[in-house]
Amino acid sequence: MDDRPADDPAATRPGVDSPYRALLDALPQRRREAMVDGVRTAVFEYGPEDGPAIVFVHGFRGDHHGLEPVAAHLPGFRVLVPDLPGFGSSDALPHATIDAYAAWLRAFVAAEAPALGGRRPAVLGHSFGSIVVAHAAAQASDGTVLEADRIILVNPIATPALAGANTFGSLLALGYYRAAAALPERAGLAVLGAPPIVRGMSVFMAKTRDKALLRWIHDQHDRYFSRYASRQSVLEAFDASIRHTVGEVAGRIAQPVQLIAADRDDITPLAHQHRLRALFPDARLAVLTGVGHLVHYEQPAQAARVIRRFLAEPAATDGS
Template identity: 35%
Template sequence: MQLIADALPEYEVFVPDLPGYGLTQPLRGADGTRTEHTVELYAKFVEALAEKLGLGPGDLLLGHSFGTIVCSAHAALHRREWAGLALSAPVTNNVFAGRLLPGAAVVELYYRLSQLLPETAGNAFLRSPTILEVTNVTLGVGWDQKLTDYVRDQHRQFFGGYTDRQTLLESYRASSRYTVADFAAQIDLPTLLLPGAKDNLSTVAGRMAVRDALPQGQLEIIRGSGHLVHYEKPVQVARAVRRFGREVGVTGA
């Protein structure tokens, strides 16, 4: 999310790692035992972090891709008084239905196969450079060489940055079994949807349905972009977030 943060210099931006990724360890219960990583648990994590940082009515909450599901679940279940909710590349459609089904079936098979392999082989499979390249080709839209090189480097650095295979598989299940639509009607916040015009992980009908289900929803299409709007059109996303912030009374520092 660095490019979006860079394009919002007047804002103080917090970008936490998802639990079990990057520098953030998997979450554990009060007794120290491992806890299953579900959408509900991720929503609690957002609530705990917001409470710790003192965030609320004067702040915007932004999620990207799977983060749009997590942030939507948080907004629906915890009712924190954010100024507004912005959802970049929102997951609006059930991937196991319609035109998204073939691709989802392949991804499901990939994760199921990774579970059958021994730990070392399974991790090698999950961090495969070939899989990363397939992801780049599948999700990229109109990339020039400079952007292609940048995205490849970002994925090389961070795509395999999970702490353990079980956490990764649980987060995959959470990301593939829910959409923003599951929580939209319960979100009592001004909400801005920012899908890429060529996002192949959503449909026009899905986006419109979510917008209409949101009590205070609005939709702004990011032209010339696919699902990876945070790489492809970060300035446009930041511009939309800034405009939305002004509408809901947040203007940055």
């Protein structure tokens, strides 16, 4: 069953002006749909069709809008942002396990290959998207791999949510999502989209002292945090997000990896990001200061500079 509202919330009421709107509006933009691994997937593109390609994978309960500020700071690149299955305008997976998300992402990148002229894209994941990208990049049991040139993980999830300091909060959140899924439809939807809860999550993650930027961040969460296919898909995605990390597959990722962490990230402490970097065969870590788990909203220009520098690195050669 599709529990999404019939109208996009962004189209039904005036919003807060984006500080990145002028940059975003200057980019060519395209929207289309594709069948990916049996899932109808909404795909949003930014930048020239002949530019070097980057696939962006957004985080839990978000959609493509969340990564638009980073795309806005990468003119000249072709940025492809699919809505994850079950979120935004994409249909849900039959069962939203981490392996199913990883298989879907491998299929998406493979399906885009002909349009990219044989060039393998870079693939970026933010937060829960970092887990999806990492598991897709690690070779699957059937031998399939993510056909990506390089991997970029923003606010990567390095700490198991059900272990350590975050255990109690994660269990509370899991109970919240399970209760919302068990309630009658109307009550469950009201619990999931309750404004105090959505705002509380936004306040917890935001670190900026810029009042105008903070208003926009809260407005973004108000608009897009409750755009999902069903309550069950939200529960399954949350379950996947708290039971898996990037670190559990880091050693099996062959591509060069760029980690972009934040010194005030309450989801994954910085010390864990340094330990995560050491788990990859080939990784580097950039730490942004004065920001937490919302790098894509608060410091997209700084993140874009790191991305450009990483993608400009010469490719390694055999014997190097």
